[in-house]
Amino acid sequence: MPVKLAGPKRSRMSMTSLIDVIFLLLLFFMLTSTFSKYGEVELMAAGQAEGVEERQKLFVSLGADSLELNGQPVDLTRIAGLIRSQPQDGSGHLVLISPKEEASSQQLVDLLAVLRSVENLQTVVLS
Template sequence: MQFAAAPHKRRKPSLTPMIDVVFLLLVFFMLASQFGLDQVIRLPLAGSSTAREYTGPPRLVTVTENGLSLNGVALELGALSTEIGVLTESPKDTIILRGQGAASTQNIIDVLAHLQAAGFETVVLVD
């Protein structure tokens, strides 16, 4: 006579090691990732010893939510450096940048970056 072996109860797998591994991966990727790149924006301080006296024709760039204007004349961003080049004698001449109305900070930063990429060194940001 043959007896059947007693049935074994199946053990449920432990989730603790898997949770530990997932947590370690999470910590690793949080420490190893770079969430954003910092960008430095150079703006001269009014009244500093490096500030230059304003000379020449007016160069007021106004940024609005719909676009920008140079001395009250609406322009596209691509034409801005050309039009300011006509009004300046050197890239160190002062350009005044003003945000108006509901202009976003990103719009102002884009115009500032465009001016600095075009070689203009002295951009003053005003209210």
């Protein structure tokens, strides 16, 4: 007489709890990670300026929709070139930035990012 050896009958595994765990892990990693890169902006307060007597001083006024270099309106894309073309004695330029109350912090950061490309430039943000 043949003996029938049958293994245990397998039931279908429920995927509901696995999907819940994957969703929770995905949500956790999305909320704890950052998708944007943070940049460093160097600021110097007006009282901390050292050795500025020998530098060529330039004044930048930053408004909500205006930008002026020494009282003349300029475009943000051209300000770095205009500062480079200013005469200097070899020690570089000192740019005093005066943001108006209606100017946003993003506009100030954009201006500082453009001015970063100028060599031998020191910026001081006036408050």
